[in-house]
Amino acid sequence: MLKQTISQKMLQKLSPQQIQLMKLLQVPTVNLEQRIKEELEANPALEEGLEREDRLVEEQENRDEATEDNFELDEYLQDYIDDDPSSYKLSANNYSQDEEDRTIPISVQQSFHEHLEEQLGLLRLNNEQEETIALQIIGSIDEDGYLRRSPTAILDDLMFSQNIFTDEATVKKILQMIQRFEPPGIGAQDLQECLLLQLDLKLEDNFELDDEDLINLKRAKLIIRKYFDAFTKKHYEKLQKQLEISQDELRDAIGEILKLNPKPASGFSTANQRTAQYVTPDFFIFTRDGELELELNSRNAPDLRVSDQYRDMLRSYRNNRRNGTSNREQKEAVVFIKQKIDSAKWFIDAIVQRQQTMYNTMYTIMQYQYDFFLTGDKKRLRPMILKDIAEITNLDISTISRVANSKFVQTEFGTFRLKEFFSESLSTTDGEDVSTTEVKNVLKDIIDAENKSKPLSDQKLMDLLREKGYDIARRTVAKYREQLGVPVARLRKEL
Incomplete structure (x- = not known):
C-alpha cells in the first residue's frame, strides 16, 4: 500500500558558488585566462577592466509602497547602486607585476x-x-x-x-x-628495423669511414640483426662469447648503436603532435634581505568588474519607477539583468576567493618548508602531508589537494610541482623523522655514483642506505627506485 508522508531532513549540499570555486581552484594559471574568457563571452554583465575610481555613492531614498516582489527588487537596486558590486584588481600586494606578453610562443617549422x-x-x-x-x-x-x-x-x-x-x-x-x-x-x-635501416645507410656511405669504424659498424649491425634480445637485456658477457670479441671491441660496437636515433621523427613537429607545453608557474618565491617572499602569478588573470552599462540600466529603471513611468516589459528586463549581475558577482567573488586560498595555502607550504626554499637543499625537505597544511590553514584536505594539483612554484633554485613537497615520513636509526623525498634523493645520489660496469643490487642499495642512517626495507628500495624511473641493476650496466 502506497503512503505519502511529509518529513524534514537536513542535508549538506554545495551551493553553485562553492562548486564554481572548487572548479576554479583546480585550474592552473596557464588555463585560467581561457576560463575567464569563456565566462566573459557567456555573461554580458561581466567585463574586463580596472575598477572605477569614481565610485557611485547615492543617498538611500524612501521606497514606494509596492508588492513583496517589487520591494525585494527595489532593495536589490538600491543596495547594488549604493554598494558598487565586487570588482578586483590583481596588481595589488602579493601579486606578480609580470608585464610579459600573455601569449605562448609557438615555434613555426x-x-x-x-x-x-x-x-x-x-x-x-x-x-x-x-x-x-x-x-x-x-x-x-x-x-x-x-x-x-x-x-x-x-x-x-x-x-x-x-x-x-x-x-x-x-x-x-x-x-x-x-x-x-x-x-x-x-x-x-619496430625498433630493431629502425636501427638496422640507419646502420645500412651508414655502411653505404662508407667512403668517409676508416677500417676501424667500418668494422665497428658491421659488428653493430650483426648485434642488432642477430643478437637484438641479448643487447636489449644488456647480456654483455653473452655477446662477447658469441661474437668472440674483447670487451673493448664490444664497447666500440655498442657505441655505434648508441649514436643512432630510436625516434627518427623526434626533431620534427608533426601534424599530430601536440603543441609543446611550457610550464607557467602559479607562484613565485624569492629571497629579499635574507627573508622569503611569495607572489602569485597574475599574468593570465585580467581585472574584472560588473558592467557599467548594466549598472546604468538599473539606475534608469529605478528612476522610472520613482517617476511612475516604468512598465511590465522594463521590469522583466531588470529581472534578467539582475540574474546576469548576480552571476558576474559570484564569478568575481570566486576568482577573489581562489586567489586568496591559493596564496594562503602556498604561504603555509613556504613556511613549512622554509629551509628548503631558502637554501634549495632537497635534504632539508620536511615530511609533509595534505593534512598538515589543512590543519594550519583551517581548510579542508580536498581544498588543499585542489590547490596542489597541477600547480607550479618558481624559486631561485628551479621550478617545482607543488606535489613534490608532499611526502610521508620515515624514521632514521636515530629516531628522527625524515621526508621520503629526502630518502629518494639520497638513493638517486648513490645510484648516480655507482660503478656502471657493476651496478648495485637493491639489497646493496638497502645496505648503503642503512649505513647512512635510513632504516628501510629492500622492497621499499625497489619501490622508490621505480618511482625515480631507475631500472634494475642488470639494465643499468654499462661497459
Missing part, C-alpha cells in the same frame, strides 16, 4: 610529414596511383617515425578510402623507397 612529402619527387614512381600509395604510407607513419600499420592494413586503407586495388608487393616496394628518405630510420615497423 616544417612538420615531419611535410618533410617526407617534399622528398616524394626523388622517387621514380610509374604513375599517379603509386604516388597515392606513397602518400598513404607517409600519412600512416606516426609522430615517432614508425609505420605501425602492416602492408596488409595499408592495402585495406587504400581500397576503402582511395578506391585503389593493388598488391602487397607494390606497397612493400614503395615502402622500401620511402625508408631511404631523411631522416634515416623512418618507416620502420
Whole structure:
C-alpha cells in the first residue's frame, strides 16, 4: 500500500558558488585566462577592466509602497547602486607585476610529414596511383617515425578510402623507397628495423669511414640483426662469447648503436603532435634581505568588474519607477539583468576567493618548508602531508589537494610541482623523522655514483642506505627506485 508522508531532513549540499570555486581552484594559471574568457563571452554583465575610481555613492531614498516582489527588487537596486558590486584588481600586494606578453610562443617549422612529402619527387614512381600509395604510407607513419600499420592494413586503407586495388608487393616496394628518405630510420615497423635501416645507410656511405669504424659498424649491425634480445637485456658477457670479441671491441660496437636515433621523427613537429607545453608557474618565491617572499602569478588573470552599462540600466529603471513611468516589459528586463549581475558577482567573488586560498595555502607550504626554499637543499625537505597544511590553514584536505594539483612554484633554485613537497615520513636509526623525498634523493645520489660496469643490487642499495642512517626495507628500495624511473641493476650496466 502506497503512503505519502511529509518529513524534514537536513542535508549538506554545495551551493553553485562553492562548486564554481572548487572548479576554479583546480585550474592552473596557464588555463585560467581561457576560463575567464569563456565566462566573459557567456555573461554580458561581466567585463574586463580596472575598477572605477569614481565610485557611485547615492543617498538611500524612501521606497514606494509596492508588492513583496517589487520591494525585494527595489532593495536589490538600491543596495547594488549604493554598494558598487565586487570588482578586483590583481596588481595589488602579493601579486606578480609580470608585464610579459600573455601569449605562448609557438615555434613555426616544417612538420615531419611535410618533410617526407617534399622528398616524394626523388622517387621514380610509374604513375599517379603509386604516388597515392606513397602518400598513404607517409600519412600512416606516426609522430615517432614508425609505420605501425602492416602492408596488409595499408592495402585495406587504400581500397576503402582511395578506391585503389593493388598488391602487397607494390606497397612493400614503395615502402622500401620511402625508408631511404631523411631522416634515416623512418618507416620502420619496430625498433630493431629502425636501427638496422640507419646502420645500412651508414655502411653505404662508407667512403668517409676508416677500417676501424667500418668494422665497428658491421659488428653493430650483426648485434642488432642477430643478437637484438641479448643487447636489449644488456647480456654483455653473452655477446662477447658469441661474437668472440674483447670487451673493448664490444664497447666500440655498442657505441655505434648508441649514436643512432630510436625516434627518427623526434626533431620534427608533426601534424599530430601536440603543441609543446611550457610550464607557467602559479607562484613565485624569492629571497629579499635574507627573508622569503611569495607572489602569485597574475599574468593570465585580467581585472574584472560588473558592467557599467548594466549598472546604468538599473539606475534608469529605478528612476522610472520613482517617476511612475516604468512598465511590465522594463521590469522583466531588470529581472534578467539582475540574474546576469548576480552571476558576474559570484564569478568575481570566486576568482577573489581562489586567489586568496591559493596564496594562503602556498604561504603555509613556504613556511613549512622554509629551509628548503631558502637554501634549495632537497635534504632539508620536511615530511609533509595534505593534512598538515589543512590543519594550519583551517581548510579542508580536498581544498588543499585542489590547490596542489597541477600547480607550479618558481624559486631561485628551479621550478617545482607543488606535489613534490608532499611526502610521508620515515624514521632514521636515530629516531628522527625524515621526508621520503629526502630518502629518494639520497638513493638517486648513490645510484648516480655507482660503478656502471657493476651496478648495485637493491639489497646493496638497502645496505648503503642503512649505513647512512635510513632504516628501510629492500622492497621499499625497489619501490622508490621505480618511482625515480631507475631500472634494475642488470639494465643499468654499462661497459
